[in-house]
Amino acid sequence: MTPGVPADQVLDELRTLRAGDLPTHGGRTLAYVYDSGLSGVDDLAATAHAMATATNGLDPTAFPSLLRMENEVVGAAVRLLGGGPSTVGTVTSGGTESCLLAVQTARDARPDLSRPRMVLAETAHAAFRKAAHYFGVEAVTVPVDPATFRADPDAMAAAIDDSTVLVVVSAPSYAHGVVDPVAAVAAAAAERGVRCHVDACIGGWLLPYFRRLGVAVPEFDLSVPGVTSLSVDLHKYAYCPKGTSVLLHASAELRRPQLFASAQWPGYTMLNSTLQSTRSGGPLAAAWAVLRHIGDAGYARLAERTLAAVAALRSGIEALDGVRVLGEPVASLLAVAGTDELDVFTVADEMTARRWYLQPQFGFGASPANLHLTVTAANHGTEPELLADLAAAVAAARAAGPVRLAPELLDAIAALDPDALTPAQFAALLSAAGLDGVTAPKRMAEVNAMLAAASPRLRERLLVEFLGAMYTPDQV
Structure with missing residues (x-):
């Protein structure tokens, strides 16, 4: 038998493995991670996570602390995102699970339909196509405006038919950072008696604060008539550790098909609110602790820093010859395309060489190949360095010329x-x-x-x- 490895050695090995990863702090990785730049938040989250890691969200009666924390976390999301006395919600493992559950719930609310359909703007997150694949719901994709990349409300309305169970809009869309015309699309869905889900996974905890700072953010939350559900990720701009999202429903009746129970076996009666059964209470406890610690005033300050970083970066990029920002982003996401024959994939390589990660996005529809930047509060103060390196990367890419395949x-x-x-x-x-x-x-x-x-x-x-x-x- 192979002997165990001493704890110190295991941790040393882990540190060595982690050394090859992208940095998760300091604002140099502009995708995948979200850094508040606040000291002490990581330690608080880690301690709270450890305190609840052995608990099990499978049975809230066995671990009432998890039930209380979940209701308090959902309550915070309800207050921020236009919910009312009837609004209910569930903490999930992430945005994809929230999106999956939104589709599953809409499908199961219409058992009379043998071939349910959902209407998506082509910029809707790929998680909805994953949901279509998993749950047998046909995804009807509607082109967006080729200049603004926002959903076309008339085209979305025209795509709704008697088999439609859900219409999906984004606030904002991941690819371009633009907010769809939620009010118009939700009204069209409501007129046909169809649910409307707002994917606010990446923007839900930020856009309300941007609005307070004077940004003209279109209406998008549960206060909009016709919006029946909304998803928001806490591990994004709530700066909680990975593994927490909230799915809100306008009422308990709308949420009911999401809940699952099975007594048809000799074991305990299975009762679940999410796709998971056993789930550690660690991520929930960490999120609860971070939300309470930062608080509304703290999130307002973080949003102000993020907005300043977005404005500085967008202005600097638009002044740089050879690149342009796509659409009219109102959130914290920028899509940067090249002009002329500038190869943005080469720009990405050059930025990687300068210790920045910009995420390549392939061309699709009217959207050309581009580089995605997720801007966080930690980017405030680093804008001059990033822009200087981007200018050097663009110059190097232009000198190298476009990649030409045989x-x-x-x-x-x-x-x-x-x-x-x-x-x-x-x-x-x-x-x-x-x-x-x-x-x-x-x-x-x-x-x-x-x-x-x-x-x-x-x-x-x-x-x-x-x-x-x-x-x-x-x-x-």
């Missing part, structure tokens, strides 16, 4: 059938991309150019194969 490689990509892709074809593409197995190279521009040349369906299949190859157990 015609025969483009032909090979075009000839691939996503539904019939073989392991040999996948291996050949890896080799053509200069990849040794599934270890990503330090520079990704050529790989991204290859993926951009693939159709969205083929890109999905290639990345699924890549993901499956990455998650292969170590052989010891």
Whole structure:
């Protein structure tokens, strides 16, 4: 038998592993992570998490502390996001689970429909397409305005039919940081007796404070007539640890199909409010502690710092020759596209070399390839350095010129059938991309150019194969 490893050695190994990750603090990773820049918040969250990590949210009667904390967290979201006395909510593991549950609940509220449908603006988060895949709901995708990237209310209304169970709008959309015309779309949905969900996962804890600071934020929350549910992630701009989101429903009646019970087996009667059964109370306790500690006044100050950073970065980017901001973002997300023949994927590589992470986004519909920036409070004060490095990265990318794939490689990509892709074809593409197995190279521009040349369906299949190859157990 293999002996255990001393605790100190295990932690040393973990520190070594973590050294290769993107930084989670300091504002240099402009995707995936959210940094308040406040001292002590991480320690508070970690301590609260540890105090509740062994508890189980499966049974609130066994752990009443979790029930109380969840109701208080949901209550804070209700007050911030236009809820009323009838509003109810659930703490979930993240935005995707909140979105999945919104779709599942809308579907199960209409058991009379054999082929339910939901109407999505094409900028709706991919989590809703995941929900469509999981729950057998047809996703009807509606193009957005090609200049503003906001949903078209008339087109959304026209897409609603007798089989529609849900209409989805974003506040804001992840790709471009714009807020859809929620009021008009929700009114159209209500007129047809259809639920309307607002995906405010990334903006829900920030936009109300932006409005207090004078930003012209369109109405988007539960106070808007016709909005029946809303999701907001606490591990984003509430700056809580990963693993907490809130799904709000306008009433308990609307939420009821989300709740699951099963007594048809000899064990305990299963009763769940989320997709999970057993769930540690650690993330909930951490979120509860951070919300109470920062408080409304603290979030207002963090929003002010974030808004200042967004304004400085947007102004600096728009003054930089060769790049432009897409749409009219009102939140904290910026999508930066290149002009002329500037290769934004090369810009991303150059920024990585300068210790910044900007997330590449492939072209889709009217949206060209671009770089995504999630701006947080921690970016306030670092704007001059980021803009200087971006200017240098743009200059380097312009000097290098665009990535040009060989015609025969483009032909090979075009000839691939996503539904019939073989392991040999996948291996050949890896080799053509200069990849040794599934270890990503330090520079990704050529790989991204290859993926951009693939159709969205083929890109999905290639990345699924890549993901499956990455998650292969170590052989010891």
